[in-house]
Amino acid sequence: MYSFRPSSSSLFVAMVVSLVCLCAREVVSDHGLSAAWLSCVPRELYRPLLDASLSQCRPLAIGDLVQRWPERTLSIRGRSKHDHKPPNRLCVQALLLAVVRGLTDERCCLQVLDLCGLQCEDGRSEDIMGGWSLTVALCSTLLQARNVTAASRSRRDGREKKKRGMEIERQRDGAVKRDRAGLKKKEDGEKMDCGGNTAPERAIKTPAEENVKGVRRRMELQRRSGAQLQEIPSREDVLVDVRADLFVNARSWERVRSALKLSGPLRLHCRFLRVEELPASSIISLLHLLPQEELLGLDLRYSSLGVSGLALLLPHLAPFSRLSSLRLHYCNLDMQRVRPGQQEALQEVSRGLGGLKRLRRLSLTALRLPGHLRLLLSSLSEPLEALELPYLSLTSGDVAYLSRSPHASSLTELDLSENRLDESSLHSLRHLLTRAEPCLSRLSLCGCGLSDGPLGHLLPALGQCHALRSLRLALNPLSRAALVELARAAAGIGSLRLLLYPNPLEEYEPGLPPLPSSAQLLDWPLIEESEVKEVTLMQLDEILRAKGRTQDLLLTSDLMKYSTDLAMDD
Structure with a gap:
């Protein structure tokens, strides 16, 4: 018998999980075979098969799996940020349609559908469903679910009504036959008693008596039938809670409001609400x-x-x-x-x-x-843990208050971008960074008018922020020499994973004012010669190599494509 050390055991489990994922991808690769393999798949494999279907864009397999989902909860938000991309529009639509079909499928055990965090707002792919589209699709799904279950309930009630009618007719025919048989038997007995010379008197019931008897019989049959129906709960009565982040604007407000007021088998819950x-x-x-x-x-x-x-x-x-x-x-x-x-x-x-x-x-x-x-x-x-104040026109008095407030020592995220931080604000800002040093992980000072001198006064305080993981200083008027000092200080912060730095003034076309604003830096053209930019990149690369940070610290000046997720990775 083999014995595994903890490290070997973890490696073995990881290999098994990887093998299951590979097999799941192969199983869902053929759209037409889902009906065959679903009949023999254990419930433990539904999750890997669904993950493979979502990542490989197999909407038919997604529909078959979700329609007969064997567990109480289905969470799509649990997909890791290390996955290639979120599910595309077609897969999400197939999932929602399958949830509706599962309401009338006895094999489906779904009661909670969690779609929080599913939408994508970065606009990198047209196939990914955004927050507004997902919200509208959910509202349509709620209405469709109510219509489907109402139609199913109507068909079921019709079948039950027809069944009760047929049973009543059978009971009535049987009663008539029994009455006739008893009457004939009674007549024969009376004939025998009377020697066949006298005709017996027959009890003739009035139409009113026959009607009372029929009503009582139908009420008794309906009572028994109702008792049998109450013993078996129907799938239509099970409520599925749908949790999601909703995005509402003027075009969808009425639809979302109607969906939230709607009574039906699906109920919509909201975790984060975005309104425009x-x-x-x-x-x-x-x-x-x-x-x-x-x-x-x-x-x-x-x-x-x-x-x-x-x-x-x-x-x-x-x-x-x-x-x-x-x-x-x-x-x-x-x-x-x-x-x-x-x-x-x-x-x-x-x-x-x-x-x-x-x-x-x-x-x-x-x-x-x-x-x-x-x-x-x-x-x-x-006290707040995250404070974002961009474009707020802060004064030096505002910065001074913030540095002395109870919030300063508890902030993990701070954004003061596009607030002009002049000489009168530097002392308060340094004091603020000193107080926030134990917990501050994300700091943004983009477009704050920080030139070489003010930034030099801030670098010692920045270097003491040992929890800092993301530092953004784009659109500040820095020279190449000041940028090199900034990169050296950033490389000395062991926790830092992202530095968004400004293009140095040497990379701009001539004509900039001595202290340009962020708007001027954003609109002013850069020098097209690659040699100018290569000088900056070479100096920054030398700093990273000297500090041994080439693998875990990203230095970039790209305002559009840098990933904020890098700042949060372990």
Whole structure:
């Protein structure tokens, strides 16, 4: 008998899992054979077969597997981020259709379908279903499921009604035959008693008596039939809970609202809700249809709420006991333009934020609230773990407050991009980094106007952030020499996995102002000669080699294609 050490045992298990995956891919490779192998596949192999079908885009196999899913729960969000890509549109549609068919299939045990995190918003592939398309498809599936089960129930009721009618007819015919036989027997006995000289008197029932007897018999048969039906629960009565992240805008709002109000065999649950282009009243009516114990995050984008609209909305979020993330992007909260009643409404916003007791992530993008950060954040009962404040027009007083606030020592993610950080803000920013050093893992200072001098003052504090995994400094006016110093400091942070650096000023065409803005750096053309860029890349590569970081640290200036997942990998 062989004995395995722990390392050998783990390797053996990994080999078995890999072999199962390879076999599953081969089994699902032929669309036409699923009916043959499903008849003899044990329930333990359904998951590997479904994973293979999703990765190999086998919609027919997906439909056959999900229609007779042998377990109570089916989770598609459990697919690893190391997989090649999420399931494409055709596979998701096949899965949803199979869930509907499984409602009337006695072999299906599905009760919970988890699609959270399934949608893809990066736009890299046209075949991948986005959040809006998936939300609309789910709403259509709910309506289709109700229609299918209603039709199935109608057919079943028709069959039962016909069966009960036939049984009543048989009982009635039998009773008539028994009555006739008894009457004939009685007549024969009376003839024998009377010697055949006198005709017997026959008991003749009135039509009313016959009707009463028939009604009683039918009621008794229906009672017995109903008792038999209650003993066997039907598959149509089983409720399947569908959990998903929903994306709602002005085009789909009415459809999603109707689906959430719909009663049927499928019930829609929402984990994260993303809303675009909707007024506060429509958002509130949508929130009233969501279970208060399930919503974890709300993302509001491109909705002209204004300060008054946000003040009206926030109290309706307080009942959601698990809400931990709130994102407000481009919601037209411009405090740079003075309007009557604006300050009072902002006070209401502050009180509304204070009512969100579980809030840990707050994102305020392009709201233009200079000098009001203390008012907004001081009302929170617990410190934040993630704070995103891009395009907020922060003042030096805002940065000073943030560096002294209770949030500074608990932040794991901080985004101050596109806020001009001048000399008056540097001391507060260094103090903020010092306080956040034990836990800060992601930092973004893109487009903050950091030139060579200010960045040099920040590098010592950045070098002490030993938990930092992602550092983004794109669109800052740095020279090549300053960039080299930045790369050297980044390579000394052992936990860092991604550095998004700015193109040095030497790589731009002549004509830039001495301290260009981020918009100018974004629009100004780069020098086309490859030799200029190669000088920068060569110097950065030498730093990585000297520090032994060529394999685990990515240095890039590409704003469009860098992967944020690299910052989160172990």
